[in-house]
Amino acid sequence: MTVSKQTIRDEIDALRQRIEHHIHRYHVLDDPEIADSEYDRLFKRLVELEEAHPEFASPSSPTQRVGAPAADKFETVPHTVPMLSLGNAMSEDEFREFDERIHRSLRSTEPIEYVAEPKLDGLGVELIYEDGALVVASTRGDGVNGENITANVKTIRAVPLRLHKGAAAPPARLEVRGEVIFPKQAFASLNQERANRGEPVFANPRNAAAGSLRQLDSRITATRALDMFCYAPGGPTGITAATHWEFLATLRRWGLKINPENRICHGPDEVIEYHRSMGARRAGLGYDVDGVVCKVNRLDLQQQLGMVARSPRWAVAFKFKAQQAQTRVNNIIPSVGRTGAITPVAELEPVALAGVTVSNASLHNMDEVVRKDVRIGDTVVIERAGDVIPYVVGVVLEQRTGNERKFHMPKACPVCGSPIVREEGEAAFRCIGMSCPAKLRESIRHYASKHALNIDGLGDKLVAQLIDKGLVRNIADLYTLTTQTLADLDRMGKKSAQNIIDAIEATKQTTLPRFVLGLGIPQVGEHMADVLAERFGTIEPLQQASEEQLLAVRDVGPETAREIRAFFEAPQNQQAIKAVLDAGVHPKAEQRVAGGELEGKTFVLTGTLSRPRDQVARAISAQGGRITSSVSKTTDYVVAGDDPGSKLEKAQKFGITVLSESDLRVLLGE
Ligand code: IVH
Numbered sequence: 001m002t003v004s005k006q007t008i009r010d011e012i013d014a015l016r017q018r019i020e021h022h023i024h025r026y027h028v029l030d031d032p033e034i035a036d037s038e039y040d041r042l043f044k045r046l047v048e049l050e051e052a053h054p055e056f057a058s059p060s061s062p063t064q065r066v067g068a069p070a071a072d073k074f075e076t077v078p079h080t081v082p083m084l085s086l087g088n089a090m091s092e093d094e095f096r097e098f099d100e101r102i103h104r105s106l107r108s109t110e111p112i113e114y115v116a117e118p119k120l121d122g123l124g125v126e127l128i129y130e131d132g133a134l135v136v137a138s139t140r141g142d143g144v145n146g147e148n149i150t151a152n153v154k155t156i157r158a159v160p161l162r163l164h165k166g167a168a169a170p171p172a173r174l175e176v177r178g179e180v181i182f183p184k185q186a187f188a189s190l191n192q193e194r195a196n197r198g199e200p201v202f203a204n205p206r207n208a209a210a211g212s213l214r215q216l217d218s219r220i221t222a223t224r225a226l227d228m229f230c231y232a233p234g235g236p237t238g239i240t241a242a243t244h245w246e247f248l249a250t251l252r253r254w255g256l257k258i259n260p261e262n263r264i265c266h267g268p269d270e271v272i273e274y275h276r277s278m279g280a281r282r283a284g285l286g287y288d289v290d291g292v293v294c295k296v297n298r299l300d301l302q303q304q305l306g307m308v309a310r311s312p313r314w315a316v317a318f319k320f321k322a323q324q325a326q327t328r329v330n331n332i333i334p335s336v337g338r339t340g341a342i343t344p345v346a347e348l349e350p351v352a353l354a355g356v357t358v359s360n361a362s363l364h365n366m367d368e369v370v371r372k373d374v375r376i377g378d379t380v381v382i383e384r385a386g387d388v389i390p391y392v393v394g395v396v397l398e399q400r401t402g403n404e405r406k407f408h409m410p411k412a413c414p415v416c417g418s419p420i421v422r423e424e425g426e427a428a429f430r431c432i433g434m435s436c437p438a439k440l441r442e443s444i445r446h447y448a449s450k451h452a453l454n455i456d457g458l459g460d461k462l463v464a465q466l467i468d469k470g471l472v473r474n475i476a477d478l479y480t481l482t483t484q485t486l487a488d489l490d491r492m493g494k495k496s497a498q499n500i501i502d503a504i505e506a507t508k509q510t511t512l513p514r515f516v517l518g519l520g521i522p523q524v525g526e527h528m529a530d531v532l533a534e535r536f537g538t539i540e541p542l543q544q545a546s547e548e549q550l551l552a553v554r555d556v557g558p559e560t561a562r563e564i565r566a567f568f569e570a571p572q573n574q575q576a577i578k579a580v581l582d583a584g585v586h587p588k589a590e591q592r593v594a595g596g597e598l599e600g601k602t603f604v605l606t607g608t609l610s611r612p613r614d615q616v617a618r619a620i621s622a623q624g625g626r627i628t629s630s631v632s633k634t635t636d637y638v639v640a641g642d643d644p645g646s647k648l649e650k651a652q653k654f655g656i657t658v659l660s661e662s663d664l665r666v667l668l669g670e
Contacts, residue, residue: 008049012056014231015046020161027157027227028257030633035602060133060161064409067155067219067523074091074147074216077138080175080235083124084143084310086293086317090212093273095294098316100266102296105305105313112296113269115244116274117231118261119291119317122181122209125153125277126234134162137414143310152213156180157220158229158257166253171238176251178230181287186225196446196517198339200365200427203391205288218477230256241303243297261285264297275316279320290321324357326349326396332376332407336415337523338442340430344369344407346380350626353384365427366409375404434572437467440474443520447475450612451526451635452518453507457500474572475518476579478504508584511618512539515587517578521567523560531555532564537589543577545567588633594622597669604631607641608647610661619668631656641666 018041026039027030047063050056089095093445093641100627102112126146128136137153138146154160163170182190182205182647190208191201202208212224230251233239235360246263252258261278266269275292280287295313296302305313305329330628331347344363351358361382364371372394374380379399386388409429413420418433431439444463466472471485486497495655510518516539524532535553550561567573603620605613605627616639617627631638631650638651638660651658659667 008053009056012046012049012053013090015042015049015060018042019046023157024160024255028255030630032630035634036628037626038363038634061163064161065155065157065222067217067222068151069090070217071151072216074149076145077136077148078145079126079138080529082143083126083140083146083177084312086315087311089318090176093167095272095316095318096268102305102314106301114265114271115295115297115491116265116271117293118259118278118289119293120179120181120229121206121288121290122179122215124177125180126175126177127153127159129163129170129174131172134159134161149213151218152215152221153216156226156228158227160255164253164255168250170254174237175234176230176237176256177232177234178228180213180226180228183225183227183286185286189284190224193527196525197523198337198341200341203364213501220549228257228632229259233495241299243299244295245297275318275437280566291317294318308430322383323353324381324393325351325353326379326381329374329376329378329380332369332374334410334414336413336431336436336438338439338446338520340432340436340439341428342431344418346374353382353390358382358390361392363392366429367427369407370556375406377404391469440468444472446520447518447660452514453510455500455503455507457496457503474576476576476583479580479583510587511587512587515585516541516542522563524564533589539587582592598623598625601625601636602634603627604629604635604638604647606638607644609641623668
């Protein structure tokens with residue numbers, strides 16, 4: 001190797017280490033040290049060097065985290081030690097029985113030391129490291145054989161591609177297990193985006209995690225904010241620990257993510273106390289938890305206790321009571337969405353569940369209705385998992401009388417009568433009617449929604465009335481409304497009519513990303529609207545863009561390009577857009593001011609602000625500032641609203657300038 005080659009190799013190695021270090025600070029420790037822009041710079045430099053010197057490629061390079069082209073199928077991988085399940089304890093009494101069983105088996109009356117951990121509601125995954133490098137990641141599968149999902153797991157930033165050289169050097173081989181989860185917030189935005197694109201939403205974070213891990217195209221997995229906590233050995237670990245607690249500490253030193261909520265508990269009372277407090281804090285955790293896993297801490301005692309049937313005798317899943325209720329399905333109705341996708345919705349006999357009255361539940365799609373065999377008239381169990389929309393768990397078959405009726409997807413749209421079709425390979429049935437009022441209602445609602453044109457006051461009922469009365473036939477008709485027309489409608493005062501007209505008027509000064517989002521182009525959610533707006537600058541070139549030009553835009557895939565093209569080619573869409581623009585709507589590109597006052601400055605927002613966050617963020621970025629989500633030493637300003645959280649404390653710790661909202665206004669020159 002020539003000297004210069006060696007120098008390049010050294011720079012590549014150093015960059016890889018630095019980048020992985022910062023990924024660990026951010027995704028495992030939740031304590032970043034550098035700004036996103038600095039991270040991006042390091043990453044870009046590494047990509048350049050690797051492209052110029054393919055001979056130094058490595059499967060453990062952080063550049064491998066962006067995903068690889070689609071595979072045809074997942075290979076099977078056998079587990080060295082089968083991945084088993086845990087016995088359950090469904091109540092405090094059952095948990096005490098578990099503790100008593102342990103005492104009996106060990107013939108001991110001494111209190112047992114346990115480790116109590118949140119029972120994460122995700123997917124069990126096994127990681128295998130050889131000489132410190134992640135070589136295989138697999139699903140549980142049938143417990144004996146799993147599927148090789150290495151390419152997908154490598155995209156999870158909380159999973160180190162190389163183990164750190166902690167106190168003890170990593171062993172020649174480490175097999176470790178943990179749970180891959182979909183954080184609640186990321187889940188909500190993913191579903192929002194999917195709904196905006198007219199795609200079926202995931203029923204809960206667990207399904208979203210499963211769907212993301214089972215992607216044959218890991219580039220899609222890379223766009224999903226998955227996380228992973230490790231909690232158990234999977235076979236040989238090379239760790240000589242006396243307790244489970246020490247075992248976890250060793251994993252943590254090697255860079256694996258261990259749940260900071262784990263606790264040592266002395267005896268059953270402390271475990272029950274932990275279970276109660278976890279149950280109370282459950283809704284506030286960033287991920288779904290369905291109970292507590294309680295494990296005997298001493299590994300020699302675990303050995304002694306051994307297995308019973310297919311579960312270890314030394315651990316138990318101490319479940320939370322599911323927030324469930326039973327009620328009757330009064331009807332199942334097909335509901336038509338903006339893109340024409342039809343969702344079967346169960347209309348329920350209203351029932352109280354976890355503090356709210358539930359009167360309908362989504363059945364997601366026809367496959368679900370068939371799989372669960374839900375019929376009109378059935379008594380069903382419904383459940384609310386965390387904050388998510390209630391869903392039908394299953395039918396109480398004992399309550400069937402024989403008078404129940406099966407739901408059939410209608411052949412014609414219940415709203416406009418156009419044919420309903422199911423495209424090959426799609427879960428959704430769709431109405432193909434071009435001017436279906438249900439689609440129109442959804443598209444107006446979407447146009448007026450908060451992240452699009454934000455027309456406050458234009459709610460569901462009003463939109464329905466405007467359509468029924470023939471006052472609105474497309475988005476452009478909104479601009480023909482007058483205070484008088486609105487005031488003549490049911491339950492509408494002059495004042496509220498005026499407010500709505502003002503809100504519609506205000507949309508004339510909107511931004512391009514909002515406008516593009518508001519059009520409701522299939523596949524185009526918030527992120528895509530931002531990308532398109534940035535690339536095209538104004539609406540006209542976007543309307544004209546060929547499929548080929550669209551494909552050249554970052555993040556635009558073939559399906560999206562096709563949908564965008566088809567949308568702008570449809571004559572009724574062209575007419576509506578022209579009419580909206582003629583009405584005086586001038587979507588402005590959000591130009592970042594080069595050399596603006598705030599160029600290069602990073603901001604973190606915390607607490608409740610008096611204006612919507614995205615509005616504040618846009619004002620900052622319009623002047624060249626950048627918003628980041630967490631406070632680090634390189635953050636320039638923290639803007640604190642009411643009830644600021646730990647970010648404020650951190651800012652004070654680092655001596656970062658804290659701005660009130662009025663300070664910020666001064667800074668922005670407002
Ligand atoms: S320990 C021998 N710890 O729950 C089993 N499992 O039914 C060792 N799970 O398949 C598993 N959180 O996917 C363990 N803190 C935790 C867990 C956990 C969730 C899952 C895991 C397992 C299932 C047990």
